[in-house]
Amino acid sequence: MLAGRLDVSSRSFSVEEVPEPQPGPGEVRVRVRAAGVCLSDLHLVEGSLTPLHLPGDVVTLGHEVAGEVESLGEGVTGWEPGQRVLLQAGEERGGAVHTRGVDYDGGWAELALATASTLVPIPDDLPFEQAAIIPDAVSTPWAAISATAGVRPAQAVGVWGVGGLGAHAVQLLRMAGAAPIVAVDPVAVARERALALGADVALDPSDEAFGDVVGRETRGAGLAVAFDFAGVPAVREQALATLSYRGRLVLVGLADAPLTVRDGTRFSYLRQQVLGHYGSEPQHVTELVALAARGRLDFSASVSDVLPLADAQTALDRLGSKEGSPVRLVLRP
Structure with a gap:
């Protein structure tokens, strides 16, 4: 599958073919339908932000992710293939917060793994592009x-x-x-x-x-x-x-x-x-999904453009130059 990968040691970024990930116990594999491009992603590539908990040197970027449940790992219940979800931007591991797309592989990919507890169901009438940017943006x-x-x-x-x-x-x-x-x-x-x-x-x-x-x-x-x-x-x-x-x-x-x-x-x-102030807690994401589901919030004006995953570098360049003063650029695998 295609994935946007960053080598933190050299700060080199590329969209390349990587093996499809397989869900382990407690994990869900998600078919990514939309992934936001954030200044934090640009800071990672440029070197002003460095992962604290990444076990190696290479990571798939992307902490704003929405898609559909594809398959379940051992012991996962309560989810079915085809369910529309967004992913929390991170989770607590070993007493520390780990950020998706920073400390472990994120959603600039065709498929992404997520701990089942970090999935949030989204309504059918909330477009993936708008749902993806709720975590963080x-x-x-x-x-x-x-x-x-x-x-x-x-x-x-x-x-x-x-x-x-x-x-x-x-x-x-x-x-x-x-x-x-x-x-x-x-x-x-x-x-x-x-x-x-x-x-x-x-x-x-x-x-x-x-x-x-x-x-x-x-x-x-x-x-x-x-x-x-x-x-x-x-x-x-x-x-x-x-x-x-x-x-x-x-x-x-x-x-x-x-x-x-x-x-x-x-x-x-x-x-x-x-x-x-930094980031948000899981309940803030679920509150926003509930508000959007009731029509209290509309994020249609927030999606400045949608680009294919293969053009992730172009999205980073546009964000860095502030071309068009975008609110959010979104990648679609």
């Missing part, structure tokens, strides 16, 4: 909003970076009742997208009137929560400056650079917080 901002930040209706929020995760954050914040929603992105297409998804205002971070607009939208109070989906130091400083009393800055975008709080006295006096 949608569940990460949902977990940041609902769990880490604990956003409540009518709270003023800001979203810095309206790309793959930030676009869904705007959509989910609108559903959760946050108001106003201030979206911030230097790219005009991204700002237009934010408004279409439910933002109340979309700003260029370099706009001279930036602070005045935020003040007007929040009636001078500032933002209760600011989400950084960009992972850029300048973004974090700007977001901190917009926070209200007891305001929270939630760091979702990853950055190795230090975080600077320029006025520590003011930060403490206003009882503000900086909260780190």
Whole structure:
């Protein structure tokens, strides 16, 4: 079968023929119908992200996966061939979280193995391309909003970076009742997208009137929560400056650079917080599937393009260059 394989030691990526995997005890083999392309995949290829638990040097990429159950390993019950499923983006093994497509083989392949407990059934009317991106692209901002930040209706929020995760954050914040929603992105297409998804205002971070607009939208109070989906130091400083009393800055975008709080006295006096966030828990994925099944969420606008698995390198190149400002590119084996 075809699979998109990365040699971590040399950072060389290729789509190549590999043996079909066979499900072991407790495993299910899934015929992959769609797999998302994430910045984490690009970071793996470029070398800024390295697997912590990969037993060898080579891994099949892809942690956003949906497809159909094909066959069952020994001892697996409750699943039938042909069932439509998505796969959780990872699982706990030996007290540590292992990520699919990073620490073990993922879904950039015609067939993928998954521990039975990591399968989530999806409704017949949810397209595979939309289901595949729920783990991570949608569940990460949902977990940041609902769990880490604990956003409540009518709270003023800001979203810095309206790309793959930030676009869904705007959509989910609108559903959760946050108001106003201030979206911030230097790219005009991204700002237009934010408004279409439910933002109340979309700003260029370099706009001279930036602070005045935020003040007007929040009636001078500032933002209760600011989400950084960009992972850029300048973004974090700007977001901190917009926070209200007891305001929270939630760091979702990853950055190795230090975080600077320029006025520590003011930060403490206003009882503000900086909260780190990473990924999601299994229940966040199942919550989102349930919401999509009830028509509360529509991810049709999130699939920017669908490419064949053989063109995985093209997808990575397009993501790296931000060609067309995609929300999510999806591979179809």
